Amino acid sequence: MSTVTPPDFTTRPTPRTAADWIARAGEVAAVLATDAVERDRAGATPYAEVQLLKDSGLVTLLGPVAHGGGGQDWRTAYRVVREISKADGSIGQLLGYHYLWNWAARLVGTREQWEHIEAEAARNRWFFGGAVNPRDKDVVVTEDGDDLVFTGHKTFSTGSKVSDVTVLEGVFEGTDRHVFAVVPSDSEGLTFHDDWDNIGQRLTESGSVTLDGVRTPWSSAAGYVNKQFQPRVYNTLNVPTIQLVFVNLYLGIAGGALETAAAYTRTRTRPWLHGGHERAVDEPYIVDTYGDLTAKLWAVEALADAVADEGQKLHDDPDAVTEQARGDFEVRVAAVKARATDVALEVTNRIFEVTGARATASALGLDRFWRNVRTHTLHDPVAYKRREVGRWVLEGELPEPTWYS
Missing domain, CATH: 1.20.140.10 (Butyryl-CoA Dehydrogenase, subunit A, domain 3)
Structure with a gap:
């Protein structure tokens, strides 16, 4: 990360308006731009960069104000992604995917599920990753009592090691039914591999991931009520x-x-x-x-x-x-x-x-x-x-x- 000392966002008030949030993204981008070339060349895991996103509050942009979030909408989120990406496309991608996975519970889950996840995410400044590649049925989901068990391998897993929580996706064994669940990124059986070695977007932590019997409660299955999905x-x-x-x-x-x-x-x-x-x-x-x-x-x-x-x-x-x-x-x-x-x-x-x-x-x-x-x-x-x-x-x-x- 840059040797330039970033602003101490912890001592400053939280932005209130869309313009304020975009301006803050500009400040973060200015820090990222100072050594973007060197970081791209090194390709190191962007722990410091993600911490900067957390410290600036950008990770909570879409979260509820009552729990420490920014209370902004998608129009602001897109502009923030655009601003960060001017300085560093990898970090812009990480932040944009984070916004989608943070919102995934609201897209797919029940009200009880998304209200809980969004409150916890804002309060704890979670950073979201996603082990989701639904083109292939490469992760099988089975039932074990009150738990779901995810087993398989994903070729891509954007956010991997820099995430606090990961959105998992798999297919119920013997069916075409997909299921999503948010789990801690340090869950037992969840292994991220350092095998992302592409010509661009080098810091996105988009390598493969192995799911070796990753367990999560049935209650975390997004959008499922009494084990039945509620479509909208x-x-x-x-x-x-x-x-x-x-x-x-x-x-x-x-x-x-x-x-x-x-x-x-x-x-x-x-x-x-x-x-x-x-x-x-x-x-x-x-x-x-x-x-x-x-x-x-x-x-x-x-x-x-x-x-x-x-x-x-x-x-x-x-x-x-x-x-x-x-x-x-x-x-x-x-x-x-x-x-x-x-x-x-x-x-x-x-x-x-x-x-x-x-x-x-x-x-x-x-x-x-x-x-x-x-x-x-x-x-x-x-x-x-x-x-x-x-x-x-x-x-x-x-x-x-x-x-x-």
Whole structure:
């Protein structure tokens, strides 16, 4: 972690408004930015970085005020993720996933379950991880009296060793019924492996995890009453909600890339010797490129904020969410996900055109922005996001709720 001393957030009042929380995220991002390149290169477990998120109160953003939470909504959470991601995409991802897993009980669980979990999470400043990859039936759940027993292996487990609690997901033996439960991350039988070694998002603790008979009470099975799941359309809002986390992660990384590149261009990029300009900032192609990339980024940010507003209306009245409303929202999320993916990849690639050959030096780490975006945007094929939009336009077809749509 940076040798720069972060602000002592413990002596300062808790932010009250959305603007205050976003400003606090900016302060945290400023600390993270001071040594982002070195930390990316080292790839060490980000204990100090997560502690900074806790000390600043950002982990409690969505929690109830009565228990020490920020009492904010998803619109603010997305903006906070975007702000943190400008400095460090890995920490932005960790925080965004934390928000989703913290909210998962409300999405899937009973009122009694989510009120308990949210109160404890805010009071104790829990950091959430998730051993969830529902594409594969790789974790089997069995019953043993009043307990559920999770056994298997997950390829990915974002948050792993830096989390206080982990959301587990598995399939009841011999069925297609999935079950989610929140368990302490130090639960017996839960083993996180240090095998995340990818080109980007290096500090997300996204390696594999083994579940060797992890036990949890039946009462912790989210949304189950008397061992029967209580379905609601709102249950399926987990996918568009986390996809908007992805959108703001990409936009934040792209914004950070532009800011970092512009600072380099102002101070270090040299004008082309045949261009007739004394300063790089007067080169027409450089001015044009920054204008082009900024306009594209601003456009997607505006769309992302508009879609977040639409989603918040659904979160505000969960029991009133209809299949039509959910489907229309997913289409909008798919649209902004597709645009954010394309623009973030373009921005993080083209910044080298306006910074110059010397900007490829490893010590500068400008490549981390592209590596981070490229890595995470492969989460699910963007072509299928465009397909959702196209089918809706041509046939009025709503996306079928799946683990990816």
